[in-house]
Amino acid sequence: MATLQATHSAERPPAPEHRVEELDSVVIRFVGDSGDGMQLTGTEFSKAVGEAGHDFTTHPDYPSEIRAPTGTLFGVSGYQIQYSSRPVFTSGDAPDVLVVMNPAALKTNLPDLKRGGIIIANTGAFADSNLAKAGYQSNPLEDGSLDGYQLFKIDISDLTANALAHSSLSKKDVGRCKNYFALGVMLCLYSRPFDKEIEDIRKKFAKKPEFAAANIAALNAGYAYAEAREMFATTYQVRPSTAVPGKYRSITGNSAAALGFVAAAELSGVPLFIGSYPITPATDILHDLATFKNYQVTTFQAEDEIAGLCSTIGAAYGGSLGLTTTSGPGMALKTEALGLAVMLELPLVVVNVQRGGPSTGLPTKSEQSDLLQAVYGRNGECPVPVIASYSPSDCFDCAIEAFRIAVKYMTPVILLSDGGIGNAAEPWRIPDVASLPKLKVRYRTEPEGFQAYARDENLARAWVKPGTPGMEHRIGGLEKDFLTGNISHNPLNHQRMVEVRAAKVAGIVKDIPPSRVDGPDSGDLLIIGWGSTFGSITQAREKAAAEGKAVAHVHLRHLNPLPADLGAIMKRYKKVLVPELNLGQLSRLLREHYLVDAVQLNKVQGKPFMVAEIYDRILELC
């Protein structure tokens, strides 16, 4: 990754004339108060670079308070984007550029900025009261403490107000437009055209033309300001990407999941039912699906997490594709109902967009600490298949895969995502509908010889919808007879049922494709990851491999059951490293299944791995 630091330092004299410099990739972080609109600025900027054909990955990082008191350290909201001409797997470690809207944003984010990096600061917010709230004794923009960086001071607040002097908007609403001013500055700095953005603003504010006009004026003013002042001796252009040809859109993990679930319904011809209770960071899946009512989608905002899953069980019993979405604490509440779904052997999907735990934990931060809960967290011997998506786009494929397993094996399936995937955006190559997997659903309607718990070759029982004549029967949470499904307390029958439920889920292994190994077939180190660590592991491994290290990477989608070939693959490497955003949950599973001496690399800070953290560990091990 080329850095700005390589070509610029604060000591460097201003260039005599304007230059456009080409870069491989750049990492930009927008930070401000949670009410400053930084998420929007970041989203719009990533759209602009995506439309220019770059690959990108983003990381929104926002507080759990909706509007924390202004100017406070805990109210800071950030949005980081890395974009590049090459494939991008993470939102980048240290930003090259920090756009800070107030002192608190500077204070909390400066430690992450690269030495010599660019700071664009809204001086208008660096008043004494804000400096005090951020704990600054003196103004860092003036006291020389930022000498090691390239500092650009722009009074965004005042310039935005000037640009909108004739606007009919209130002073407060004018203040809200400053994020578009900042966007204009950044689009200029990174040589991005802004016609498309103007069009987008018109669309976004179609019903409020005065807001559209104000935001466009602010955007124009920001762009013009940066351009006319020649404030940047050099502007930057990231080389166009060599991405796979196709049609793209920017997508977050939660939106991709929602589309995947609609796709599952369309591919199977079975209506989708989502029963869900709002919880951060999973709620956007419900939001998106609520707008797809013309696609045989029923959305039901349940009275609580338990009802979210229970209504889903009812819908699955009725023959729908049942879906519920949640995050850690909600998952805990659904535990008993999930056990019922296992006993009933009905197909449904539970999505856990993980967040920092335990308890309420860190609602807006990312973690991978619900893996063991997913695999084991129920009373009784209660096996549930578990899969995990590794990127925003992958949520689309995983949503379809989850329902494929659910309907084929007549079982609830847990799909793990996390806040980092759910809210992060990346370009998604839109698939051709014809290329999507087929989902075969068969309801039994033949009463002759019907037994509610008779099983097919996959050990799945038949899906019979109420309303089917001649097949009236009862199911429930009490242990059932192996064939009829009637209540049975017979000791041997119970053992047989426990074993057959376990065998059914274990048998899914035959449906898991061979694991993809990135890197050499054998060697010194195998990294095994799952979920959102994919990007950091990939980049760290590529870097180490480029330096001649014999290191490979397997990223698991299927976590219960684990792929059949995993044990043999591990044996081909001297060591196994498992980086996880928890205290070692996959490591435990691997040790338990394979008696392998897995080396742990764990981080629980509510933040993704930095590439360097994994890279350093690789170097220690090989």
Next chain:
Amino acid sequence: MNSPNDIIAPERALAKKDFESDQDVRWCPGCGDYAVLAQVQKILPTLGIPRENFAFISGIGCSSRFPYYLETYGMHSIHGRAPAIASGLKLSRPELSVWVVTGDGDALAIGGNHFIHAMRRNIGLKIILLNNRIYGLTKGQYSPTSEMGKKTKSTPLGSIDRPFSPVAVALGAGATFVARAVDSDLKHMASVLERAAAHQGTAFVEILQNCVVFNDDAYGALTNKATRADAGIYLEHGKPLLFGKDRNKGIRLKSWAPELVTVGENGVTEADLVVHDEKAANGGLAFFLSQLENPEFPVPLGVFRDVAAPAYEQLNKEMAENAVAAKGKGDLARLLNSGDTWTIA
């Protein structure tokens, strides 16, 4: 939902025995649940609904064994959650006749939240609550409807919990159909259940049910031949609140409170009595009635409230139809390609 257009008449006339499953009924001998089961089995064939379109969902407790004994689709689920499961079923399959059978512990303690929200939404479920004012399956602890001072295994010194009335809770949650029956009056119970079955939206029926083992005779005054005429009052729409062995006792309103009066005494006539109006848009009268309890007042039996309101599943269906009308039937390729897209050649 069971609007007249949706009803598919059964191919042949059904009878009570068509609704008896092959499972042995395992309630204690003398349990009030038997009577309820028999009445349900008796009315189901008369509703003009094919047997396969009935689904009975229950939670946990003695009453929740109910679905096993009915030859319909059924689910014996987990404690308190039947209304939530039934809501998902009804929403996804509005043409089914979905019933919930529950108890005072199942519906009012562990499942209180689902119980009130089903009624708040007015989703088309028929909820039968068998209220024996005790926990039977766990062998005798007080329930949310047990009277204060009740001595049970978990309250050896007497309960200090204040009970509430299931009918009052249902009314408070906005239920559009609320009724009460007693397990000893079969004919009346059947008529109440028939009314519930015909209702659009949530129909709630409390059945006062005797637990012979752990709370025998809890409704003794209401079921005993000698006392029942004075202990209960049958609600009739448009009729004054008149009851008693001699049909001369009544309820009069005095400063928003009920007053027990005798017609013919102290100048009281029938015209002074409260007249029942189950169709009143305002739930005040129904709530007033729900507060009448033994021994001070007679226990009201019958339909407290029966008002028309759109059923949730119907609104949901209309919303989907409107979405299709406005946006056209969903097309997956179009959906995937929506939003801001760009092409890389």
